Amino acid sequence: MVDRLVIRRPDDWHLHLRDGAVLAAVAPESARHFARAIVMPNLVPPVLTGADARAYRARIEAALPPASGFTPLMTLYLTEQTDPADVVQAHRDGTVTAVKLYPAGATTNSASGVRDIRKVQPVLDAMAEAGLPLCVHGEVTDPEVDIFDREAVFIETVLDPLRARTPGLRVIMEHITTEDAVAYLRQGDETLAATVTTHHLMIDRNHILAGGIRPQYYCLPVAKRARHRDALVELVTRGHPRAFLGTDSAPHVDPLKLQPCGCAGIFSAPVTMACLAQVFDEAGALDRLEAFTSLNGPAFYGLPPSEETLTLVKDGPHPAPERLETGDGPVTVFDPGREILWRVQE
Template sequence: MDRLTLRRPDDWHLHLRDGAMLKAVLPETARHFARALVMPNLVPPVVTAADAADYRDRILAAKPRGSDFRPLMTLYLTEDTQVPDLRAAAEIGLVTAVKLYPAGATTNSASGVKDFTKVRRVLENMAQIGLPLCVHGEVTDPEVDIFDREAVFIERVLDPIRRDIPGLRVVMEHITTADAVDYVRDGGDDLAATITTHHLVINRNHILAGGIRPHYYCLPVAKREVHRKALVAAATSGEARFFLGTDSAPHLDAAKLMPCGCAGCFTATNTLSILAEMFEREGALERLEGFTSLHGAAFYRVEPNDARIVLSKGEPVRYPPGILTEDGVVTMFDPGFPLHWRVEG
């Protein structure tokens, strides 16, 4: 097969930032994706309906001319989130999901939840109206090894929440372990997971072996090879509970290449080329459309996109090493192997 037609894909986990960064990175997503679930961890975060409306307007103003890209907004869950405001935002279709960051788990997560009993009423209301909760699934206890934080989060936090609040619809975002794959498979219809492009490609050796490679540093951090293989098997399985959320997270090189560098991989530009390469390796190209374009839409209860894109296989694609913003360079994720698939047009 050297040509593949897909329904236009959606990205169910995307960071667009704001200001100059937003203007620079948005075209990289809008070129290929019809919709994206936009993360709310700005400074200050998107915590109210008014915040979400204002941020949506800034995104729409930054769209390339002629683009029909649609941002799907999220609210940042805090211990002060107000139920009436959240319900009103959901009822008018302003927000598609609520994002749970354990405080301190990742970039701009200081406003996240520390005491989960304080958000119980919010979560109960979300279960009532069917509004999904997207979780950054890591504990932040400094005594827990960074490579174990996802598995411990499932045991200590997520499973108790789901048992206490039946019917809460949950997306485990950017899963990184076989433990998470198994938990999602056994979790019933109210549980799904996104898998990123970069976690399908790299394991922890890519970050640490032979020298530290900051452009592969992300949170949750990449794990052992056995876990990467479990993610690949899940993504290419055709199971509807797994779908694409790139977690494309742009940072200026000046912020990545420092003693305490930022976590995140910028994959918006070359994600579809990488995914086609990975799915072809697994003999699963016929399942790529489900992963990129169908499964997420089904879980979020929206129609899949009518428009199509075409990928063709040929000589290796030459992507630029990064993109230039008004404030500096953002380096693009390098999978470390040639990419033969490109999006036509």
């Protein structure tokens, strides 16, 4: 029985660090276990230009512990006013690693997102030519579409036509949640990848709704039926080469989560690696954990994997920390809802 595992230091290809007091508290939590992270640009105001990205990166670096070794990889928030020349220049000078597409109204701080996808076609064409990846929040926002169907409808009506119009554009379907997304990824070519979150590998919609409403499990895209969760687990534990970790760790202070119209987001950074070791161990696939967390993402983005290592030890159970204190209030840490036997050896 394996009770100790050494892997290359992982990367997080979808991370929310926020700003201000919350940034100061949560940045060290991701720096503790991860080498790099794709940092989401949905601040208020959003990260729209190369200059915005450089300023935000400086704030992140100021919040990191000394000699953390953590590298924030910056993104731009795509709008219908985005300048293709600025995007390409920010990529060429090393400021940004990707551009993020939010359908307007799809999730937290997405009001500035795209309403008419064809209006950003010049940006997408420039990105395809420059080799700059597009990270996609894959949900439609049509109120006539059920929230549990929004990912599948987005793939059919928005993503597939977008990729057909823009051959060569490298696209990452972020935080996929459905069998539909798994099937689409498997049918795709080398320009298509997907990130999978820790929480979508561990919870389904019953965790949110059965026996009472549990707002700390509310996220977007919302967790789906158990069969969709199982499809995600199968995808990653069987080792699909273009599926990799994007935690979508998304901190909100409890007063913003625990209200009649609470914020969507799950803060999983402190417990992600222990949780993933548990998932892969239960699937008999610990030998594939490193590819999912540390190899597949760098390969798709054209970056070298980390030369540092991280050690996981199975000697639990280990209770998850309940919350992280920030200058703006407490942030509840993801509770996986099951016994976790693994921990990161600090």
